[in-house]
Amino acid sequence: MSKKKRITLRDVARQAGVSPTAVSFAYNAPHQLSQSTRERILETADELGYQPHPVARTLATGRTNTIGLVMPTGLGWVLHDPLFSLILGEIGAVCDEEKMRMLIVPAVGDVSPGMLATIAADGFVLFSIHRNHPLGKVVERTNRPLVMINGDENLRAPMFNVDDFKGAYIACQHLLEKGHRRIAVGTIAPRDDGVIIPTYERRMLGYEAAVRDAGLPPATLRPVFIRGLLSMGAESFAKIWALNPRPTAALCVSDVRALAVLNGARKAGVAVPSDLAVVGFDNLPDSAVSTPPLTTLKQDLPGRIQLALRTLFALIAEETSDDDPPPPHITPLELEVREST
Incomplete structure (x- = not known):
């Protein structure tokens, strides 16, 4: 059985009557094209079954559409903690809405300041990191967009904690x-x-x-x-x-x-x-x-997680700067009195 020929960017360009550069612009820099030209290219690509290569697209745009969720311990704790399961679900819901992917990054092995540079993500959420944790130095030295949830308020980063x-x-x-x-x-x-x-x-x-x-x-x-x-x-x-x-x-x-x-x-x-x-x-x-x-x-957990993720996405899009991070955002807590007291 013969292998089906892979449709390339040049095939789309030839069929749509445009240059290969125009096809690349249709996916990676749509502002460079008129609306009608971009629509024609995308319709042609859909008819031919063309899919842009994810690695090539990342190289072209400088974006992976992925965030990393960095944990203070190994995966054993992550998978057993019910609160983290709720937080993971809230982060996942926002990522789904924004069509972003998420990587879980446990703090095992190399947790040097260069650790985040090895991970293909546009930005990071750091969970429950203290100034004395090895990842505290990562926060201080990295030039990657990041926010912190349940973090140490002495660290210089956008922070989203409860009171x-x-x-x-x-x-x-x-x-x-x-x-x-x-x-x-x-x-x-x-x-x-x-x-x-x-x-x-x-x-x-x-x-x-x-x-x-x-x-x-x-x-x-x-x-x-x-x-x-x-x-x-x-x-x-x-x-x-x-x-x-x-x-x-x-x-x-x-x-x-x-x-x-x-x-x-x-x-x-x-x-x-x-x-x-x-x-x-x-x-x-x-x-x-x-x-x-x-x-x-x-607490209002969904509201806190959504605010943290929106802040991270704005940093990734360079709509805001983390050169001078705002004061920690502190979510108030309310005592829910039940029969155990």
């Missing part, structure tokens, strides 16, 4: 107003490399400020390192319940940790909230249907 400090403050204040004075804080363990995730750092500072402003001792809060996996519920709850004196409430730096604690408490026969009140952070969909429904902090 972690204020949200944590009002969550802790909620428990203090209910009379709780022995509060466990379900948080993450320090990383071996000393890197601190900025989101959780700000939340811990918010909890501590609420206790301080209430005139209570720092020992009111008892940090406990628990895993962000629902399957670790029994272990997470056991660590909190083993504290001496036993806590009457638990603040968790994420909903997934709070949901794990709820699951462990239910299996242990501990009543929530009469024996242990629990507060989460993020308002995952499961938090509204857990047993009992989880008190947590909610």
